[in-house]
Amino acid sequence: MKHPGNEPSTAANRTLRILLVTRNLPPLIGGMERLNWHVSQELSRYGQVRVIGPKGSASIAPDGVKIDEVGSTKMGRFLLQAFVRGIQIARGWRPDVILAGSGLTAPIAVIAAKLSGARSAVYTHGLDLAIDHAVYRRLWLPLIARADMVIVNSSATRMLALAAGVREHRIKVIHPGVELPGDSCRHSAEHEADFRHQHGLGQGKLLISVGRLTRRKGILEFVRDVLPGIVASFPQCILVVIGDAPVHALAAAGQSIESIQAEALNAGVGANVRFVGTISDRQELASAYRSADLHVFPVLELPNDPEGFGMVAIEAAAHGLATVAYRTGGVPDAVSENRSGRLIEPGDSSGFASAAIALLERPLDGDSMAAFAQRFSWDRVGKQLAEALGAGAPE
DSSP: OOOOOOOOOOSSSOOOEEEEEOSOOTTSOSHHHHHHHHHHHHHTTTSEEEEEEOTTOGGGOOTTEEEEEOSOOSHHHHHHHHHHHHHHHHHHHOOSEEEESSGGGHHHHHHHHHHHTOEEEEEEOSHHHHOOOHHIIIIIHHHHHHSSEEEESSHHHHHHHHHTTOOGGGEEEOOOOBOOOOGGGOOOHHHHHHHHHHTTOOSSOEEEEESOOBGGGOHHHHHHHTHHHHHHHOTTOEEEEEOOOOSSOSSOOBOOHHHHHHHHHHTTOGGGEEEEEOOOOHHHHHHHHHHOSEEEEOOOOOTTOOOOOOHHHHHHHHTTOOEEEESOTTGGGTOOBTTTEEEEOTTOHHHHHHHHHHHHHSOOOHHHHHHHHHTTBHHHHHHHHHHHHTOOSOO
16 A cells, blocks of 8 residues: 655646545444444555544554644634645645535535545535535535535435535435444353443343434433333333434534433433443444344434434344334434334334334344445445546455
8 A cells, every 4th residue: 555645646646635625523422433444444445545634543543544633622713723734635636525524624625626636525414514504504515516426315415405506416315334243243142241231231232322412313202202102111211312412513402411410310310321422333233233122313403414324233233132213314224124223213202212112122124234334335336436436456
């Protein structure tokens, strides 16, 4: 693998050069952060990759990827510093493609590409195209629409891109990849029992929710409107909530642990809910999936705040765990009806509870769920991204 450098390119010695600009990278925590880390890793198999990212990201960069850090994770300061650094790298390194990891950094990618003769691309994730913010809609959306390629993470996000003025021929649907469990994440029943014991979860049916506690994720409404119906059939069941309130998100309106717990107490299910915070260790998260009996994904259908895809539903399927979710946004692309879970019409809390009870009583086939999840392996998604951006075979 050739490492990124500043040497001039020639026709005889040329590999695709990709500059990725994103604020969403570890050490920040979340699905978007993991996604962009893997995007850079996979694209480095097909060409030279440089990344402009937040402070602290260079020390945990994928092998073969150079990350140019900017000094602040605060949104406004990051964007200004990343814009200046992006212009410098674009003019000096001469990338072929400048890719924005989300709509937030689209202006940097589009303007830097225009100034350096590169092609521009933006990977959009639902909220990037639907957020109700006057300045963003006036300045960001037109620049997203001007990108040479707009990659969207689901069929629902494609419709949002069209509504935002992106021309159809510039849109490419590429679902996010997920990290499938390997041998290091295949745990025995003893490891799964350890997870239950560590968090005092008992031996009853175990439901899990994985993700930041944003308003859209609907956990408060779930414990108020759905969980009591499940507890009526399985009094010892426990809902484990993995995740915390958002801090660095573009739209950070969240639900607090205190507000969710209050609703659970009012609904008579306070003893059936546990909060374990964010789990960043992949093996521990794999143990959580494998310890559980069902993954719940009660995403709400909110104006200007769509769920772009639903990577956690794919992760759950990869571990042989079914998902019950509301049919909204890009979620139908991530849940295969009666193969990896059940999709319920938005707002049908009794239908959600009934579907959950049915899957707790008669689980779906784990091998079939894992096979469905294979469609979203990073090997496959990385190849799709590379082909979309104009790369050839892996180096």
